[in-house]
Amino acid sequence: MQVKKLAGTALALVLACSIAPAGAGNAGDTIRIGVITSLTGPAAQSGEQMKAGIDTWLRQNGSQVAGKKLEVIYKDDTGPQADVAKRLATERLVRENVDILAGFVFTPNAIAAAAVAEKARRPMVVMNAAASGVTEKSRYVTRTSYTIAQSVQPLADWAYKTGSRKVFSIVSDYAPGIDAETWFNNSFAAHGGQVVATVRVPLNTVDYSAYLQRIKDEKPDAIHVFLPNGQPMVAFIKGYKEKGLDKAGIRFLGGEGWADEDVLAMGGDAMLGIYTAGFYAYSRPGAENARFLQAFSQTVGGRFQPNFLSVSAYDAMNLIAATLTRTEGHAEAVRFIQAAATYSATSPRGSVSIDPATRDIVQTIYIRRIDKKEGKYVATEIDRYDGVKDPAKSAAAAGRMK
CATH class of the missing domain: 3.40.50.2300 (Response regulator)
Incomplete structure:
Protein backbone atom coordinates (compact mmCIF):
# COMPACT_ATOMS: atom_id res chain seq x y z
CA MET A 1 0.00 0.00 0.00
CA GLN A 2 2.83 2.38 0.90
CA VAL A 3 4.61 1.63 -2.38
CA LYS A 4 1.42 2.45 -4.32
CA LYS A 5 1.02 5.70 -2.41
CA LEU A 6 4.62 6.74 -3.15
CA ALA A 7 4.21 5.83 -6.80
CA GLY A 8 1.07 7.94 -7.02
CA THR A 9 2.83 10.88 -5.37
CA ALA A 10 5.74 10.60 -7.78
CA LEU A 11 3.34 10.52 -10.71
CA ALA A 12 1.62 13.65 -9.46
CA LEU A 13 4.98 15.42 -9.14
CA VAL A 14 5.93 14.43 -12.68
CA LEU A 15 2.57 15.70 -13.89
CA ALA A 16 2.92 19.00 -12.10
CA CYS A 17 6.50 19.64 -13.16
CA SER A 18 6.64 18.25 -16.68
CA ILE A 19 3.47 19.28 -18.48
CA ALA A 20 3.59 22.46 -20.50
CA PRO A 21 1.10 25.19 -19.58
CA ALA A 22 -2.43 24.65 -20.88
CA GLY A 23 -2.64 25.51 -24.55
CA ALA A 24 1.13 25.39 -25.07
CA GLY A 25 0.97 21.94 -26.63
CA ASN A 26 -0.84 23.16 -29.72
CA ALA A 27 1.30 26.23 -30.34
CA GLY A 28 2.66 24.59 -33.51
CA ASP A 29 0.96 23.15 -36.55
CA THR A 30 -0.14 19.83 -35.00
CA ILE A 31 -2.96 18.91 -32.63
CA ARG A 32 -2.10 15.66 -30.86
CA ILE A 33 -4.94 13.44 -29.67
CA GLY A 34 -3.93 10.78 -27.15
CA VAL A 35 -6.40 7.89 -27.48
CA ILE A 36 -6.35 5.41 -24.60
CA THR A 37 -8.33 2.28 -25.39
CA SER A 38 -8.21 -1.52 -25.11
CA LEU A 39 -6.25 -2.93 -28.04
CA THR A 40 -5.35 -6.24 -26.36
CA GLY A 41 -6.95 -8.25 -23.58
CA PRO A 42 -10.61 -9.15 -23.01
CA ALA A 43 -11.97 -5.94 -24.57
CA ALA A 44 -9.68 -5.86 -27.62
CA GLN A 45 -12.68 -6.07 -29.94
CA SER A 46 -14.14 -2.92 -28.34
CA GLY A 47 -10.85 -1.10 -28.82
CA GLU A 48 -10.70 -2.26 -32.43
CA GLN A 49 -14.19 -0.83 -33.02
CA MET A 50 -13.16 2.48 -31.44
CA LYS A 51 -10.01 2.72 -33.54
CA ALA A 52 -11.92 1.82 -36.72
CA GLY A 53 -14.41 4.62 -36.03
CA ILE A 54 -11.60 7.15 -35.68
CA ASP A 55 -9.83 5.87 -38.78
CA THR A 56 -13.07 6.00 -40.76
CA TRP A 57 -13.58 9.66 -39.86
CA LEU A 58 -10.00 10.40 -40.97
CA ARG A 59 -10.58 8.47 -44.21
CA GLN A 60 -13.62 10.62 -44.99
CA ASN A 61 -12.38 13.99 -43.76
CA GLY A 62 -8.59 13.97 -43.80
CA SER A 63 -6.32 15.15 -41.00
CA GLN A 64 -6.29 18.91 -41.58
CA VAL A 65 -8.54 21.04 -39.34
CA ALA A 66 -8.43 24.81 -38.85
CA GLY A 67 -4.95 25.00 -40.36
CA LYS A 68 -3.62 22.29 -38.03
CA LYS A 69 -2.74 18.64 -38.61
CA LEU A 70 -4.49 16.08 -36.41
CA GLU A 71 -2.14 13.40 -35.07
CA VAL A 72 -3.76 10.46 -33.26
CA ILE A 73 -1.57 8.57 -30.79
CA TYR A 74 -2.99 5.21 -29.61
CA LYS A 75 -2.09 3.55 -26.32
CA ASP A 76 -3.34 0.22 -25.00
CA ASP A 77 -4.78 0.04 -21.47
CA THR A 78 -5.25 -3.77 -21.90
CA GLY A 79 -8.66 -3.72 -20.18
CA PRO A 80 -10.40 -2.33 -17.09
CA GLN A 81 -7.30 -1.11 -15.25
CA ALA A 82 -7.64 2.37 -13.76
CA ASP A 83 -4.00 2.59 -12.65
CA VAL A 84 -2.80 1.76 -16.16
CA ALA A 85 -5.13 4.33 -17.74
CA LYS A 86 -3.96 7.02 -15.31
CA ARG A 87 -0.31 6.24 -16.04
CA LEU A 88 -0.87 6.24 -19.80
CA ALA A 89 -2.73 9.56 -19.65
CA THR A 90 0.09 11.12 -17.65
CA GLU A 91 2.75 9.74 -19.98
CA ARG A 92 0.95 11.06 -23.05
CA LEU A 93 0.87 14.53 -21.56
CA VAL A 94 4.50 14.39 -20.40
CA ARG A 95 6.13 12.58 -23.33
CA GLU A 96 4.06 13.62 -26.35
CA ASN A 97 2.51 16.75 -24.82
CA VAL A 98 -0.86 15.75 -26.26
CA ASP A 99 -3.48 18.47 -26.57
CA ILE A 100 -6.57 16.27 -26.11
CA LEU A 101 -7.12 13.00 -24.26
CA ALA A 102 -9.73 10.63 -25.73
CA GLY A 103 -10.99 7.04 -25.88
CA PHE A 104 -11.81 4.98 -22.75
CA VAL A 105 -13.84 1.81 -23.06
CA PHE A 106 -14.21 1.41 -19.29
CA THR A 107 -15.65 3.76 -16.66
CA PRO A 108 -12.90 3.25 -14.02
CA ASN A 109 -10.25 4.05 -16.63
CA ALA A 110 -12.04 7.20 -17.73
CA ILE A 111 -12.47 8.38 -14.15
CA ALA A 112 -8.77 7.85 -13.44
CA ALA A 113 -7.74 9.74 -16.58
CA ALA A 114 -10.20 12.56 -15.82
CA ALA A 115 -8.21 13.34 -12.68
CA VAL A 116 -5.14 13.76 -14.88
CA ALA A 117 -7.03 15.96 -17.36
CA GLU A 118 -8.27 18.15 -14.51
CA LYS A 119 -4.83 18.62 -13.01
CA ALA A 120 -3.20 19.26 -16.39
CA ARG A 121 -6.05 21.44 -17.72
CA ARG A 122 -6.44 19.40 -20.89
CA PRO A 123 -9.74 18.60 -22.66
CA MET A 124 -10.85 14.96 -22.65
CA VAL A 125 -13.41 13.37 -24.99
CA VAL A 126 -14.93 10.10 -23.73
CA MET A 127 -15.89 7.68 -26.50
CA ASN A 128 -17.60 5.05 -24.32
CA ALA A 129 -17.37 4.76 -20.46
CA ALA A 130 -21.09 5.05 -19.77
CA ALA A 131 -21.53 5.59 -16.02
CA SER A 132 -23.27 8.92 -15.48
CA GLY A 133 -20.66 10.33 -13.10
CA VAL A 134 -17.74 10.29 -15.56
CA THR A 135 -18.25 13.86 -16.83
CA GLU A 136 -18.46 15.14 -13.26
CA LYS A 137 -14.87 14.12 -12.52
CA SER A 138 -13.36 17.04 -14.44
CA ARG A 139 -14.54 20.38 -15.82
CA TYR A 140 -12.75 19.51 -19.06
CA VAL A 141 -14.52 16.22 -19.93
CA THR A 142 -17.20 15.81 -22.58
CA ARG A 143 -18.71 12.56 -23.89
CA THR A 144 -20.04 11.39 -27.26
CA SER A 145 -21.27 7.90 -26.31
CA TYR A 146 -24.16 7.68 -23.86
CA THR A 147 -24.98 6.99 -20.24
CA ILE A 148 -26.57 3.79 -19.01
CA PHE A 279 -28.43 4.73 -29.89
CA TYR A 280 -26.97 2.75 -32.79
CA ALA A 281 -27.17 -0.51 -34.72
CA TYR A 282 -25.39 -0.97 -38.05
CA SER A 283 -28.64 -2.07 -39.72
CA ARG A 284 -30.43 1.21 -39.00
CA PRO A 285 -31.84 3.01 -42.08
CA GLY A 286 -30.80 6.36 -43.57
CA ALA A 287 -28.39 7.90 -46.08
CA GLU A 288 -25.97 9.14 -43.41
CA ASN A 289 -25.53 5.64 -42.02
CA ALA A 290 -25.22 4.18 -45.52
CA ARG A 291 -22.30 6.51 -46.27
CA PHE A 292 -20.71 5.64 -42.95
CA LEU A 293 -21.10 1.90 -43.56
CA GLN A 294 -19.40 2.18 -46.94
CA ALA A 295 -16.45 4.14 -45.57
CA PHE A 296 -16.19 1.87 -42.53
CA SER A 297 -16.11 -1.23 -44.73
CA GLN A 298 -13.23 0.28 -46.71
CA THR A 299 -11.39 1.08 -43.47
CA VAL A 300 -11.60 -2.45 -42.06
CA GLY A 301 -11.51 -4.30 -45.39
CA GLY A 302 -15.05 -5.60 -44.87
CA ARG A 303 -13.98 -7.72 -41.88
CA PHE A 304 -16.77 -6.58 -39.55
CA GLN A 305 -19.66 -4.16 -39.18
CA PRO A 306 -19.53 -1.06 -36.95
CA ASN A 307 -21.15 -1.02 -33.54
CA PHE A 308 -22.04 1.75 -31.09
CA LEU A 309 -18.39 2.16 -30.03
CA SER A 310 -17.20 2.91 -33.54
CA VAL A 311 -19.98 5.43 -34.13
CA SER A 312 -19.25 7.15 -30.82
CA ALA A 313 -15.55 7.39 -31.74
CA TYR A 314 -16.45 8.65 -35.22
CA ASP A 315 -18.67 11.33 -33.71
CA ALA A 316 -15.97 12.22 -31.18
CA MET A 317 -13.60 13.02 -34.03
CA ASN A 318 -16.32 15.09 -35.66
CA LEU A 319 -16.86 16.98 -32.41
CA ILE A 320 -13.12 17.60 -32.02
CA ALA A 321 -12.85 18.90 -35.58
CA ALA A 322 -15.93 21.13 -35.30
CA THR A 323 -14.74 22.49 -31.96
CA LEU A 324 -11.24 23.24 -33.24
CA THR A 325 -12.80 25.05 -36.20
CA ARG A 326 -14.75 27.22 -33.75
CA THR A 327 -11.63 27.92 -31.66
CA GLU A 328 -9.49 28.58 -34.74
CA GLY A 329 -7.27 25.61 -33.96
CA HIS A 330 -6.79 26.23 -30.24
CA ALA A 331 -7.20 23.33 -27.79
CA GLU A 332 -6.87 25.28 -24.54
CA ALA A 333 -9.20 23.42 -22.15
CA VAL A 334 -11.69 26.12 -21.13
CA ARG A 335 -12.04 27.49 -24.64
CA PHE A 336 -12.32 24.01 -26.15
CA ILE A 337 -14.99 22.80 -23.70
CA GLN A 338 -17.03 25.97 -24.07
CA ALA A 339 -17.00 25.59 -27.85
CA ALA A 340 -17.78 21.85 -27.63
CA ALA A 341 -20.91 22.70 -25.63
CA THR A 342 -22.40 24.28 -28.77
CA TYR A 343 -21.86 21.18 -30.91
CA SER A 344 -24.73 19.69 -32.92
CA ALA A 345 -24.58 17.49 -36.00
CA THR A 346 -26.18 14.78 -38.08
CA SER A 347 -24.59 11.43 -37.32
CA PRO A 348 -25.00 7.85 -38.58
CA ARG A 349 -27.07 7.42 -35.39
CA GLY A 350 -29.30 10.46 -36.06
CA SER A 351 -29.22 14.01 -34.71
CA VAL A 352 -26.84 14.66 -31.81
CA SER A 353 -25.79 17.63 -29.70
CA ILE A 354 -23.97 18.36 -26.46
CA ASP A 355 -25.88 19.44 -23.37
CA PRO A 356 -23.96 22.55 -22.22
CA ALA A 357 -25.05 22.02 -18.61
CA THR A 358 -23.60 18.51 -18.31
CA ARG A 359 -21.21 18.13 -21.30
CA ASP A 360 -23.01 14.88 -22.16
CA ILE A 361 -24.55 13.96 -25.47
CA VAL A 362 -28.22 14.51 -26.33
CA GLN A 363 -29.55 11.93 -28.80
CA THR A 364 -32.28 9.57 -29.93
Whole structure:
Protein backbone atom coordinates (compact mmCIF):
# COMPACT_ATOMS: atom_id res chain seq x y z
CA MET A 1 0.00 0.00 0.00
CA GLN A 2 2.83 2.38 0.90
CA VAL A 3 4.61 1.63 -2.38
CA LYS A 4 1.42 2.45 -4.32
CA LYS A 5 1.02 5.70 -2.41
CA LEU A 6 4.62 6.74 -3.15
CA ALA A 7 4.21 5.83 -6.80
CA GLY A 8 1.07 7.94 -7.02
CA THR A 9 2.83 10.88 -5.37
CA ALA A 10 5.74 10.60 -7.78
CA LEU A 11 3.34 10.52 -10.71
CA ALA A 12 1.62 13.65 -9.46
CA LEU A 13 4.98 15.42 -9.14
CA VAL A 14 5.93 14.43 -12.68
CA LEU A 15 2.57 15.70 -13.89
CA ALA A 16 2.92 19.00 -12.10
CA CYS A 17 6.50 19.64 -13.16
CA SER A 18 6.64 18.25 -16.68
CA ILE A 19 3.47 19.28 -18.48
CA ALA A 20 3.59 22.46 -20.50
CA PRO A 21 1.10 25.19 -19.58
CA ALA A 22 -2.43 24.65 -20.88
CA GLY A 23 -2.64 25.51 -24.55
CA ALA A 24 1.13 25.39 -25.07
CA GLY A 25 0.97 21.94 -26.63
CA ASN A 26 -0.84 23.16 -29.72
CA ALA A 27 1.30 26.23 -30.34
CA GLY A 28 2.66 24.59 -33.51
CA ASP A 29 0.96 23.15 -36.55
CA THR A 30 -0.14 19.83 -35.00
CA ILE A 31 -2.96 18.91 -32.63
CA ARG A 32 -2.10 15.66 -30.86
CA ILE A 33 -4.94 13.44 -29.67
CA GLY A 34 -3.93 10.78 -27.15
CA VAL A 35 -6.40 7.89 -27.48
CA ILE A 36 -6.35 5.41 -24.60
CA THR A 37 -8.33 2.28 -25.39
CA SER A 38 -8.21 -1.52 -25.11
CA LEU A 39 -6.25 -2.93 -28.04
CA THR A 40 -5.35 -6.24 -26.36
CA GLY A 41 -6.95 -8.25 -23.58
CA PRO A 42 -10.61 -9.15 -23.01
CA ALA A 43 -11.97 -5.94 -24.57
CA ALA A 44 -9.68 -5.86 -27.62
CA GLN A 45 -12.68 -6.07 -29.94
CA SER A 46 -14.14 -2.92 -28.34
CA GLY A 47 -10.85 -1.10 -28.82
CA GLU A 48 -10.70 -2.26 -32.43
CA GLN A 49 -14.19 -0.83 -33.02
CA MET A 50 -13.16 2.48 -31.44
CA LYS A 51 -10.01 2.72 -33.54
CA ALA A 52 -11.92 1.82 -36.72
CA GLY A 53 -14.41 4.62 -36.03
CA ILE A 54 -11.60 7.15 -35.68
CA ASP A 55 -9.83 5.87 -38.78
CA THR A 56 -13.07 6.00 -40.76
CA TRP A 57 -13.58 9.66 -39.86
CA LEU A 58 -10.00 10.40 -40.97
CA ARG A 59 -10.58 8.47 -44.21
CA GLN A 60 -13.62 10.62 -44.99
CA ASN A 61 -12.38 13.99 -43.76
CA GLY A 62 -8.59 13.97 -43.80
CA SER A 63 -6.32 15.15 -41.00
CA GLN A 64 -6.29 18.91 -41.58
CA VAL A 65 -8.54 21.04 -39.34
CA ALA A 66 -8.43 24.81 -38.85
CA GLY A 67 -4.95 25.00 -40.36
CA LYS A 68 -3.62 22.29 -38.03
CA LYS A 69 -2.74 18.64 -38.61
CA LEU A 70 -4.49 16.08 -36.41
CA GLU A 71 -2.14 13.40 -35.07
CA VAL A 72 -3.76 10.46 -33.26
CA ILE A 73 -1.57 8.57 -30.79
CA TYR A 74 -2.99 5.21 -29.61
CA LYS A 75 -2.09 3.55 -26.32
CA ASP A 76 -3.34 0.22 -25.00
CA ASP A 77 -4.78 0.04 -21.47
CA THR A 78 -5.25 -3.77 -21.90
CA GLY A 79 -8.66 -3.72 -20.18
CA PRO A 80 -10.40 -2.33 -17.09
CA GLN A 81 -7.30 -1.11 -15.25
CA ALA A 82 -7.64 2.37 -13.76
CA ASP A 83 -4.00 2.59 -12.65
CA VAL A 84 -2.80 1.76 -16.16
CA ALA A 85 -5.13 4.33 -17.74
CA LYS A 86 -3.96 7.02 -15.31
CA ARG A 87 -0.31 6.24 -16.04
CA LEU A 88 -0.87 6.24 -19.80
CA ALA A 89 -2.73 9.56 -19.65
CA THR A 90 0.09 11.12 -17.65
CA GLU A 91 2.75 9.74 -19.98
CA ARG A 92 0.95 11.06 -23.05
CA LEU A 93 0.87 14.53 -21.56
CA VAL A 94 4.50 14.39 -20.40
CA ARG A 95 6.13 12.58 -23.33
CA GLU A 96 4.06 13.62 -26.35
CA ASN A 97 2.51 16.75 -24.82
CA VAL A 98 -0.86 15.75 -26.26
CA ASP A 99 -3.48 18.47 -26.57
CA ILE A 100 -6.57 16.27 -26.11
CA LEU A 101 -7.12 13.00 -24.26
CA ALA A 102 -9.73 10.63 -25.73
CA GLY A 103 -10.99 7.04 -25.88
CA PHE A 104 -11.81 4.98 -22.75
CA VAL A 105 -13.84 1.81 -23.06
CA PHE A 106 -14.21 1.41 -19.29
CA THR A 107 -15.65 3.76 -16.66
CA PRO A 108 -12.90 3.25 -14.02
CA ASN A 109 -10.25 4.05 -16.63
CA ALA A 110 -12.04 7.20 -17.73
CA ILE A 111 -12.47 8.38 -14.15
CA ALA A 112 -8.77 7.85 -13.44
CA ALA A 113 -7.74 9.74 -16.58
CA ALA A 114 -10.20 12.56 -15.82
CA ALA A 115 -8.21 13.34 -12.68
CA VAL A 116 -5.14 13.76 -14.88
CA ALA A 117 -7.03 15.96 -17.36
CA GLU A 118 -8.27 18.15 -14.51
CA LYS A 119 -4.83 18.62 -13.01
CA ALA A 120 -3.20 19.26 -16.39
CA ARG A 121 -6.05 21.44 -17.72
CA ARG A 122 -6.44 19.40 -20.89
CA PRO A 123 -9.74 18.60 -22.66
CA MET A 124 -10.85 14.96 -22.65
CA VAL A 125 -13.41 13.37 -24.99
CA VAL A 126 -14.93 10.10 -23.73
CA MET A 127 -15.89 7.68 -26.50
CA ASN A 128 -17.60 5.05 -24.32
CA ALA A 129 -17.37 4.76 -20.46
CA ALA A 130 -21.09 5.05 -19.77
CA ALA A 131 -21.53 5.59 -16.02
CA SER A 132 -23.27 8.92 -15.48
CA GLY A 133 -20.66 10.33 -13.10
CA VAL A 134 -17.74 10.29 -15.56
CA THR A 135 -18.25 13.86 -16.83
CA GLU A 136 -18.46 15.14 -13.26
CA LYS A 137 -14.87 14.12 -12.52
CA SER A 138 -13.36 17.04 -14.44
CA ARG A 139 -14.54 20.38 -15.82
CA TYR A 140 -12.75 19.51 -19.06
CA VAL A 141 -14.52 16.22 -19.93
CA THR A 142 -17.20 15.81 -22.58
CA ARG A 143 -18.71 12.56 -23.89
CA THR A 144 -20.04 11.39 -27.26
CA SER A 145 -21.27 7.90 -26.31
CA TYR A 146 -24.16 7.68 -23.86
CA THR A 147 -24.98 6.99 -20.24
CA ILE A 148 -26.57 3.79 -19.01
CA ALA A 149 -29.45 5.79 -17.52
CA GLN A 150 -30.00 7.45 -20.90
CA SER A 151 -30.85 4.16 -22.61
CA VAL A 152 -32.41 2.32 -19.67
CA GLN A 153 -35.05 4.89 -18.71
CA PRO A 154 -36.69 4.88 -22.18
CA LEU A 155 -36.57 1.06 -22.14
CA ALA A 156 -38.45 0.97 -18.83
CA ASP A 157 -41.01 3.46 -20.14
CA TRP A 158 -41.51 1.46 -23.33
CA ALA A 159 -41.78 -1.86 -21.44
CA TYR A 160 -44.61 -0.56 -19.27
CA LYS A 161 -46.30 1.22 -22.18
CA THR A 162 -46.40 -2.04 -24.17
CA GLY A 163 -47.78 -4.26 -21.43
CA SER A 164 -45.05 -5.44 -19.06
CA ARG A 165 -46.11 -5.26 -15.40
CA LYS A 166 -43.81 -7.68 -13.52
CA VAL A 167 -40.09 -7.55 -14.33
CA PHE A 168 -37.11 -9.51 -12.99
CA SER A 169 -33.88 -7.45 -13.03
CA ILE A 170 -30.47 -9.10 -13.46
CA VAL A 171 -27.25 -7.10 -13.92
CA SER A 172 -23.49 -7.53 -13.60
CA ASP A 173 -22.19 -6.26 -10.28
CA TYR A 174 -20.17 -3.21 -11.31
CA ALA A 175 -20.87 0.51 -11.72
CA PRO A 176 -22.61 0.41 -15.15
CA GLY A 177 -24.68 -2.60 -14.09
CA ILE A 178 -25.77 -0.88 -10.90
CA ASP A 179 -26.66 2.24 -12.92
CA ALA A 180 -28.79 0.04 -15.21
CA GLU A 181 -30.51 -1.63 -12.27
CA THR A 182 -31.22 1.65 -10.51
CA TRP A 183 -32.61 3.50 -13.51
CA PHE A 184 -34.66 0.66 -14.95
CA ASN A 185 -36.16 -0.39 -11.61
CA ASN A 186 -36.97 3.13 -10.43
CA SER A 187 -38.40 4.21 -13.80
CA PHE A 188 -40.49 1.05 -14.17
CA ALA A 189 -41.83 1.33 -10.62
CA ALA A 190 -42.66 5.02 -11.17
CA HIS A 191 -45.02 3.96 -13.97
CA GLY A 192 -46.74 1.47 -11.65
CA GLY A 193 -44.80 -1.66 -12.62
CA GLN A 194 -43.46 -4.22 -10.14
CA VAL A 195 -39.85 -5.38 -9.99
CA VAL A 196 -40.33 -8.87 -8.58
CA ALA A 197 -36.63 -9.51 -7.89
CA THR A 198 -33.26 -7.88 -8.41
CA VAL A 199 -30.06 -9.89 -8.78
CA ARG A 200 -26.46 -8.74 -9.22
CA VAL A 201 -24.13 -11.38 -10.66
CA PRO A 202 -20.32 -11.37 -10.39
CA LEU A 203 -18.62 -9.71 -13.35
CA ASN A 204 -16.75 -12.90 -14.31
CA THR A 205 -19.88 -15.09 -14.46
CA VAL A 206 -19.95 -17.51 -17.41
CA ASP A 207 -22.73 -19.90 -16.32
CA TYR A 208 -26.14 -18.28 -15.80
CA SER A 209 -28.22 -21.47 -15.51
CA ALA A 210 -29.06 -21.10 -11.81
CA TYR A 211 -30.13 -17.49 -12.30
CA LEU A 212 -32.23 -18.41 -15.33
CA GLN A 213 -34.01 -21.15 -13.39
CA ARG A 214 -34.81 -18.66 -10.63
CA ILE A 215 -36.21 -16.24 -13.21
CA LYS A 216 -38.41 -19.01 -14.65
CA ASP A 217 -39.65 -19.91 -11.16
CA GLU A 218 -40.52 -16.27 -10.37
CA LYS A 219 -42.76 -16.13 -13.49
CA PRO A 220 -42.27 -12.46 -14.42
CA ASP A 221 -43.65 -11.24 -17.73
CA ALA A 222 -40.26 -9.71 -18.65
CA ILE A 223 -36.61 -9.64 -17.62
CA HIS A 224 -34.30 -6.64 -17.76
CA VAL A 225 -30.68 -7.67 -18.38
CA PHE A 226 -27.44 -5.70 -18.28
CA LEU A 227 -24.19 -7.58 -18.93
CA PRO A 228 -20.76 -6.67 -20.38
CA ASN A 229 -20.57 -6.69 -24.17
CA GLY A 230 -19.76 -9.87 -26.04
CA GLN A 231 -19.51 -13.41 -24.66
CA PRO A 232 -21.47 -12.86 -21.39
CA MET A 233 -24.44 -11.69 -23.48
CA VAL A 234 -24.19 -14.73 -25.75
CA ALA A 235 -23.99 -17.18 -22.83
CA PHE A 236 -27.01 -15.60 -21.18
CA ILE A 237 -29.25 -15.44 -24.24
CA LYS A 238 -28.51 -19.04 -25.20
CA GLY A 239 -29.41 -20.11 -21.67
CA TYR A 240 -32.59 -18.02 -21.85
CA LYS A 241 -33.62 -19.94 -24.94
CA GLU A 242 -32.54 -23.37 -23.63
CA LYS A 243 -34.49 -22.87 -20.39
CA GLY A 244 -37.58 -22.01 -22.43
CA LEU A 245 -38.05 -18.55 -20.95
CA ASP A 246 -39.20 -17.23 -24.32
CA LYS A 247 -41.81 -19.98 -24.60
CA ALA A 248 -42.92 -19.16 -21.04
CA GLY A 249 -43.82 -15.68 -22.31
CA ILE A 250 -41.01 -13.89 -20.47
CA ARG A 251 -40.08 -10.94 -22.66
CA PHE A 252 -36.38 -10.04 -22.92
CA LEU A 253 -35.32 -6.39 -22.43
CA GLY A 254 -31.67 -5.40 -22.94
CA GLY A 255 -29.69 -2.21 -23.40
CA GLU A 256 -26.90 -1.23 -25.78
CA GLY A 257 -24.69 -3.96 -27.25
CA TRP A 258 -27.34 -6.61 -27.89
CA ALA A 259 -27.67 -5.44 -31.51
CA ASP A 260 -23.93 -5.72 -32.30
CA GLU A 261 -22.97 -7.94 -35.23
CA ASP A 262 -20.70 -10.24 -33.17
CA VAL A 263 -23.36 -10.83 -30.50
CA LEU A 264 -26.03 -11.46 -33.14
CA ALA A 265 -23.80 -13.88 -35.03
CA MET A 266 -22.73 -15.83 -31.92
CA GLY A 267 -26.23 -15.83 -30.42
CA GLY A 268 -27.90 -16.97 -33.63
CA ASP A 269 -31.60 -17.81 -33.50
CA ALA A 270 -31.60 -17.38 -29.71
CA MET A 271 -31.50 -13.62 -30.38
CA LEU A 272 -34.73 -13.55 -32.38
CA GLY A 273 -37.55 -11.58 -30.83
CA ILE A 274 -35.60 -9.93 -28.01
CA TYR A 275 -35.92 -6.17 -27.42
CA THR A 276 -33.04 -3.79 -26.93
CA ALA A 277 -32.66 -0.05 -26.40
CA GLY A 278 -29.71 1.94 -27.68
CA PHE A 279 -28.43 4.73 -29.89
CA TYR A 280 -26.97 2.75 -32.79
CA ALA A 281 -27.17 -0.51 -34.72
CA TYR A 282 -25.39 -0.97 -38.05
CA SER A 283 -28.64 -2.07 -39.72
CA ARG A 284 -30.43 1.21 -39.00
CA PRO A 285 -31.84 3.01 -42.08
CA GLY A 286 -30.80 6.36 -43.57
CA ALA A 287 -28.39 7.90 -46.08
CA GLU A 288 -25.97 9.14 -43.41
CA ASN A 289 -25.53 5.64 -42.02
CA ALA A 290 -25.22 4.18 -45.52
CA ARG A 291 -22.30 6.51 -46.27
CA PHE A 292 -20.71 5.64 -42.95
CA LEU A 293 -21.10 1.90 -43.56
CA GLN A 294 -19.40 2.18 -46.94
CA ALA A 295 -16.45 4.14 -45.57
CA PHE A 296 -16.19 1.87 -42.53
CA SER A 297 -16.11 -1.23 -44.73
CA GLN A 298 -13.23 0.28 -46.71
CA THR A 299 -11.39 1.08 -43.47
CA VAL A 300 -11.60 -2.45 -42.06
CA GLY A 301 -11.51 -4.30 -45.39
CA GLY A 302 -15.05 -5.60 -44.87
CA ARG A 303 -13.98 -7.72 -41.88
CA PHE A 304 -16.77 -6.58 -39.55
CA GLN A 305 -19.66 -4.16 -39.18
CA PRO A 306 -19.53 -1.06 -36.95
CA ASN A 307 -21.15 -1.02 -33.54
CA PHE A 308 -22.04 1.75 -31.09
CA LEU A 309 -18.39 2.16 -30.03
CA SER A 310 -17.20 2.91 -33.54
CA VAL A 311 -19.98 5.43 -34.13
CA SER A 312 -19.25 7.15 -30.82
CA ALA A 313 -15.55 7.39 -31.74
CA TYR A 314 -16.45 8.65 -35.22
CA ASP A 315 -18.67 11.33 -33.71
CA ALA A 316 -15.97 12.22 -31.18
CA MET A 317 -13.60 13.02 -34.03
CA ASN A 318 -16.32 15.09 -35.66
CA LEU A 319 -16.86 16.98 -32.41
CA ILE A 320 -13.12 17.60 -32.02
CA ALA A 321 -12.85 18.90 -35.58
CA ALA A 322 -15.93 21.13 -35.30
CA THR A 323 -14.74 22.49 -31.96
CA LEU A 324 -11.24 23.24 -33.24
CA THR A 325 -12.80 25.05 -36.20
CA ARG A 326 -14.75 27.22 -33.75
CA THR A 327 -11.63 27.92 -31.66
CA GLU A 328 -9.49 28.58 -34.74
CA GLY A 329 -7.27 25.61 -33.96
CA HIS A 330 -6.79 26.23 -30.24
CA ALA A 331 -7.20 23.33 -27.79
CA GLU A 332 -6.87 25.28 -24.54
CA ALA A 333 -9.20 23.42 -22.15
CA VAL A 334 -11.69 26.12 -21.13
CA ARG A 335 -12.04 27.49 -24.64
CA PHE A 336 -12.32 24.01 -26.15
CA ILE A 337 -14.99 22.80 -23.70
CA GLN A 338 -17.03 25.97 -24.07
CA ALA A 339 -17.00 25.59 -27.85
CA ALA A 340 -17.78 21.85 -27.63
CA ALA A 341 -20.91 22.70 -25.63
CA THR A 342 -22.40 24.28 -28.77
CA TYR A 343 -21.86 21.18 -30.91
CA SER A 344 -24.73 19.69 -32.92
CA ALA A 345 -24.58 17.49 -36.00
CA THR A 346 -26.18 14.78 -38.08
CA SER A 347 -24.59 11.43 -37.32
CA PRO A 348 -25.00 7.85 -38.58
CA ARG A 349 -27.07 7.42 -35.39
CA GLY A 350 -29.30 10.46 -36.06
CA SER A 351 -29.22 14.01 -34.71
CA VAL A 352 -26.84 14.66 -31.81
CA SER A 353 -25.79 17.63 -29.70
CA ILE A 354 -23.97 18.36 -26.46
CA ASP A 355 -25.88 19.44 -23.37
CA PRO A 356 -23.96 22.55 -22.22
CA ALA A 357 -25.05 22.02 -18.61
CA THR A 358 -23.60 18.51 -18.31
CA ARG A 359 -21.21 18.13 -21.30
CA ASP A 360 -23.01 14.88 -22.16
CA ILE A 361 -24.55 13.96 -25.47
CA VAL A 362 -28.22 14.51 -26.33
CA GLN A 363 -29.55 11.93 -28.80
CA THR A 364 -32.28 9.57 -29.93
CA ILE A 365 -32.67 6.25 -28.15
CA TYR A 366 -34.20 3.56 -30.35
CA ILE A 367 -36.25 0.57 -29.19
CA ARG A 368 -35.28 -2.34 -31.44
CA ARG A 369 -36.45 -5.91 -32.03
CA ILE A 370 -34.03 -8.54 -33.30
CA ASP A 371 -35.30 -10.08 -36.53
CA LYS A 372 -33.90 -12.21 -39.34
CA LYS A 373 -34.05 -10.75 -42.83
CA GLU A 374 -32.51 -12.28 -45.94
CA GLY A 375 -30.58 -14.70 -43.77
CA LYS A 376 -29.09 -11.98 -41.55
CA TYR A 377 -29.86 -11.00 -37.97
CA VAL A 378 -30.80 -7.34 -37.78
CA ALA A 379 -32.14 -4.81 -35.28
CA THR A 380 -35.46 -3.40 -36.45
CA GLU A 381 -36.34 0.00 -34.99
CA ILE A 382 -39.90 -0.17 -33.65
CA ASP A 383 -40.03 2.95 -31.45
CA ARG A 384 -37.87 5.95 -30.61
CA TYR A 385 -37.30 8.58 -27.92
CA ASP A 386 -35.85 11.80 -29.34
CA GLY A 387 -33.72 14.42 -27.61
CA VAL A 388 -32.85 12.22 -24.63
CA LYS A 389 -30.49 13.75 -22.06
CA ASP A 390 -28.81 11.90 -19.21
CA PRO A 391 -31.72 11.52 -16.74
CA ALA A 392 -29.35 10.97 -13.83
CA LYS A 393 -28.01 14.51 -14.08
CA SER A 394 -31.45 15.91 -14.85
CA ALA A 395 -32.79 14.27 -11.69
CA ALA A 396 -29.87 15.58 -9.64
CA ALA A 397 -30.43 19.09 -10.98
CA ALA A 398 -34.14 18.89 -10.15
CA GLY A 399 -33.28 17.77 -6.63
CA ARG A 400 -30.94 20.71 -6.13
CA MET A 401 -33.66 23.09 -7.26
CA LYS A 402 -36.18 21.88 -4.65
